[in-house]
Amino acid sequence: MTPARPAPTSRRALKAIVEDIRACRICRDAPKGTPLPHEPRPVLRVSTTARIGVFGQAPGTRVHASGKPFTDPSGVRLRQWMGVTNEEFYDVARIAIIPMGFCFPGLDAKGGDLPPRRECAPAWRARLMAALPNLELMLLVGQYAQRWHLGTDAGRDLTSTVERWREIVARPGGPVMVPLPHPSWRNNAWIKRNGWFDAELLPWLRAAVRAKLVTFT
Numbered sequence: 085m086t087p088a089r090p091a092p093t094s095r096r097a098l099k100a101i102v103e104d105i106r107a108c109r110i111c112r113d114a115p116k117g118t119p120l121p122h123e124p125r126p127v128l129r130v131s132t133t134a135r136i137g138v139f140g141q142a143p144g145t146r147v148h149a150s151g152k153p154f155t156d157p158s159g160v161r162l163r164q165w166m167g168v169t170n171e172e173f174y175d176v177a178r179i180a181i182i183p184m185g186f187c188f189p190g191l192d193a194k195g196g197d198l199p200p201r202r203e204c205a206p207a208w209r210a211r212l213m214a215a216l217p218n219l220e221l222m223l224l225v226g227q228y229a230q231r232w233h234l235g236t237d238a239g240r241d242l243t244s245t246v247e248r249w250r251e252i253v254a255r256p257g258g259p260v261m262v263p264l265p266h267p268s269w270r271n272n273a274w275i276k277r278n279g280w281f282d283a284e285l286l287p288w289l290r291a292a293v294r295a296k297l298v299t300f301t
Contacts (some may be wrong), residue, residue, distance in 0.1 A: 085294075087179060088204075089158060090111075090132045091136045092130045092268070094132045094217060095132050095217075096152070097215050098130060098131070098132055098215040098216070101111075101208075101211055101212055102128070103207055103220050105126050105212070106126050108124065108186070108208070109124055110204075110207060111124060111185075111187060111189075111203050111204065112124055112199040112285065113140065115175075115201075115203060116201075116202045116203050117202070118288060120172060120187060120189070120190065120201065121190055122188070122190070122205060123127075124186075124187040125143075125151060125188065126151070126164065126186035126187055127143045127147055127148070127151055127152070127153050127183065127186055127187070128173070128180075128181060128183065128186055129153060129176045129180060129181040129182075130168055130176065130180045130181075130182060130212070130215075131177050131180060132215070132216065132217060132218065133175065133177050133178070133218055133300075134176065134178055134179055134180035134216065134218060134219060135178060135218055135219065135220045135221060135296045135300060136178060136180070136220070136221045136223070136297075137180045137182060137216070137218070137219045137221070137222045137259070138153075138154075138178045138179065138180070138182070138222065138223045138225065138291060138298050139182050139183070139184070139222055139223060139224050139225060139229040139233065140153070140154075140181070140182075140183045140225040140229060140266070141182070141183055141184055141185065141197070141199075141200055141226045141228050141229070142183050142184060142185035142186070142187065142189050142197065142199075142200040142201070142227060142265065143183060143185075143186075143187065143188045143198055143227070144156060144158075144167070144188065145188065145191075145197075147188065148187075148188035148250065148281055152174075153183065154173070154181065158266065158267045158268050158269075159173075159267075161267035162215070162225070162267040165267060165286055165289060166289060166290065166292075166293045167221070167290035167293060167294060168293060168297070172297060177300075178300050180216060180219065180221075182212065183200065183203045183223065184204065184209075184228045184229055184232060185199075185200025185204040185205070185228075186204055186208070187201065187204070189201050190233050190255060196267040196270075199228065200228055201283070204228055205232060207280045209232065219259045220259050220260065221259060221260050221292055221293065221296050222259045222260065222261045222262065222296040222297060223262050223264055223289075224261055224262065224263045224264060225264050225265075225266055225267070226242070226264075226265065226266040227241070227245070230242070230245050230263050233261060234252065234263070237252060237255070238263075241261075242265055242274075243274070243278070245251070246262045246263045246265060246278075246285070247278075247280075248263075248283065249263055249285050251261060253288075260292070262285075262289060262292070265281070
């Protein structure tokens with residue numbers, strides 16, 4: 085018997101995981117704490133060929149409505165940071181988009197987004213990451229993704245982590261991980277205070293992203 089080719093098997097495995105995620109209702113039916121107050125709508129974009137991964141927090145209200153990640157002003161800014169077009173950003177064969185919580189978590193009393201649901205990452209993260217064999221560059225957008233994927237290499241807060249970006253991207257083994265603040269307008273003051281982010285990190289990021297896109301086959 086001719087052995088099965090590994091690539092199709094990986095695609096089938098990833099398809100099965102995504103189907104399970106889209107059917108997931110644990111945040112509503114078996115929650116850790118208060119149940120999700122609305123119907124879950126998991127949002128992610130993945131492929132076995134993607135070399136770049138964008139790892140954010142959780143969908144906001146606009147993304148919950150559209151079902152497509154980063155269809156909001158934060159997405160516009162993130163694409164500017166990466167130096168990519170809309171078409172490149174949403175080319176799932178090249179760029180995977182995977183929030184820490186797949187569903188919109190709701191709003192807090194001040195109208196801001198709640199943190200990603202606690203049920204989501206423990207239930208799905210390890211299995212999903214194992215099915216993404218070609219990731220080479222991971223953008224860790226915000227503290228939740230940084231704490232999960234960097235572990236003890238994450239700092240005490242977002243600033244202390246992103247300030248060490250050169251050290252973090254130089255870690256040996258595995259995909260290159262790049263810590264970033266969230267591209268929300270709420271971080272405008274942080275970006276203004278930390279001029280090195282725009283002057284040093286973003287040029288490096290754009291070059292790294294472009295290199296992965298150019299060499300994609």
